[in-house]
Amino acid sequence: AQSVTQLGSHVSVSEGALVLLRCNYSSSVPPYLFWYVQYPNQGLQLLLKYTSAATLVKGINGFEAEFKKSETSFHLTKPSAHMSDAAEYFCAVSGPAAGNKLTFGGGTRVLVKP
C-alpha cells in the first residue's frame, strides 16, 4: 500500500522568504509523485509531477521539488514567497498498479505574512 505523510499541517512564512513543504512517501514500487495546490472553495491544481526522469522537478508559479529515493522524500520549495502563494498544498503518490489512483497526504496550509 502507498501512503504520504506531510510534516506540518500549517506553515507561516514572510513574503519574500523561502517556502519549504515536506513530503515523505511510502511505496513498494518506484512511485509517481505529485504536488497539488488548492485555493479556498476550489478544486486542486497540479503544480508539478515526478515520473522517474530528472530528480529535480520544476513546476508552475516558481515551485520546484526534489525526489530523494534514499530519504523517500519529495519536498516542495519556492525561493521567495508571494502573497498569492497562500493556499493549501497536497503531496500525492501513485504507482504502476494503482490505476493512476492518487493517494494524498493530509495537506499543508501556507500563510504568507506581509
Add this chain to the structure above:
Amino acid sequence: DTGVSQNPRHKITKRGQNVTFRCDPISEHNRLYWYRQTLGQGPEFLTYFQNEAQLEKSRLLSDRFSAERPKGSFSTLEIQRTEQGDSAMYLCASSLGTANNSPLHFGNGTRLTVT
C-alpha cells in the same frame, strides 16, 4: 479545454434524503475519478472509471453510494439516505490515457451539507 465541471457547487439536504451530483470531465479524457474531502484533510479516493467501466471502488464507498458513467462521458454520484457524516466536499477529476503518471484535472467540487 473547458475544464472539469461539477454541479451543483453546493447542496444542503436533510438527513435521510437522497442526493445526486454530476461531473462533466474534459471531453477527451477517458478516466474519471471521484474523491471525498473533509475539512482539513486530503482528498480520499472513492471510485474511478475508465470509459464506462467502473474499475475500482474504495471501501469508503458504502452501499448507500453509487456512481455511474453510462456513456463514458459525464458521471453521476448518488448518495442514498444521507447521514451527517456524509457532509464533505466531493471532487471529480479526469485524466487522459491509461498511463499511471497522467495528471488528474480536478473540478471545483460539490460541497454537501447534511443537516
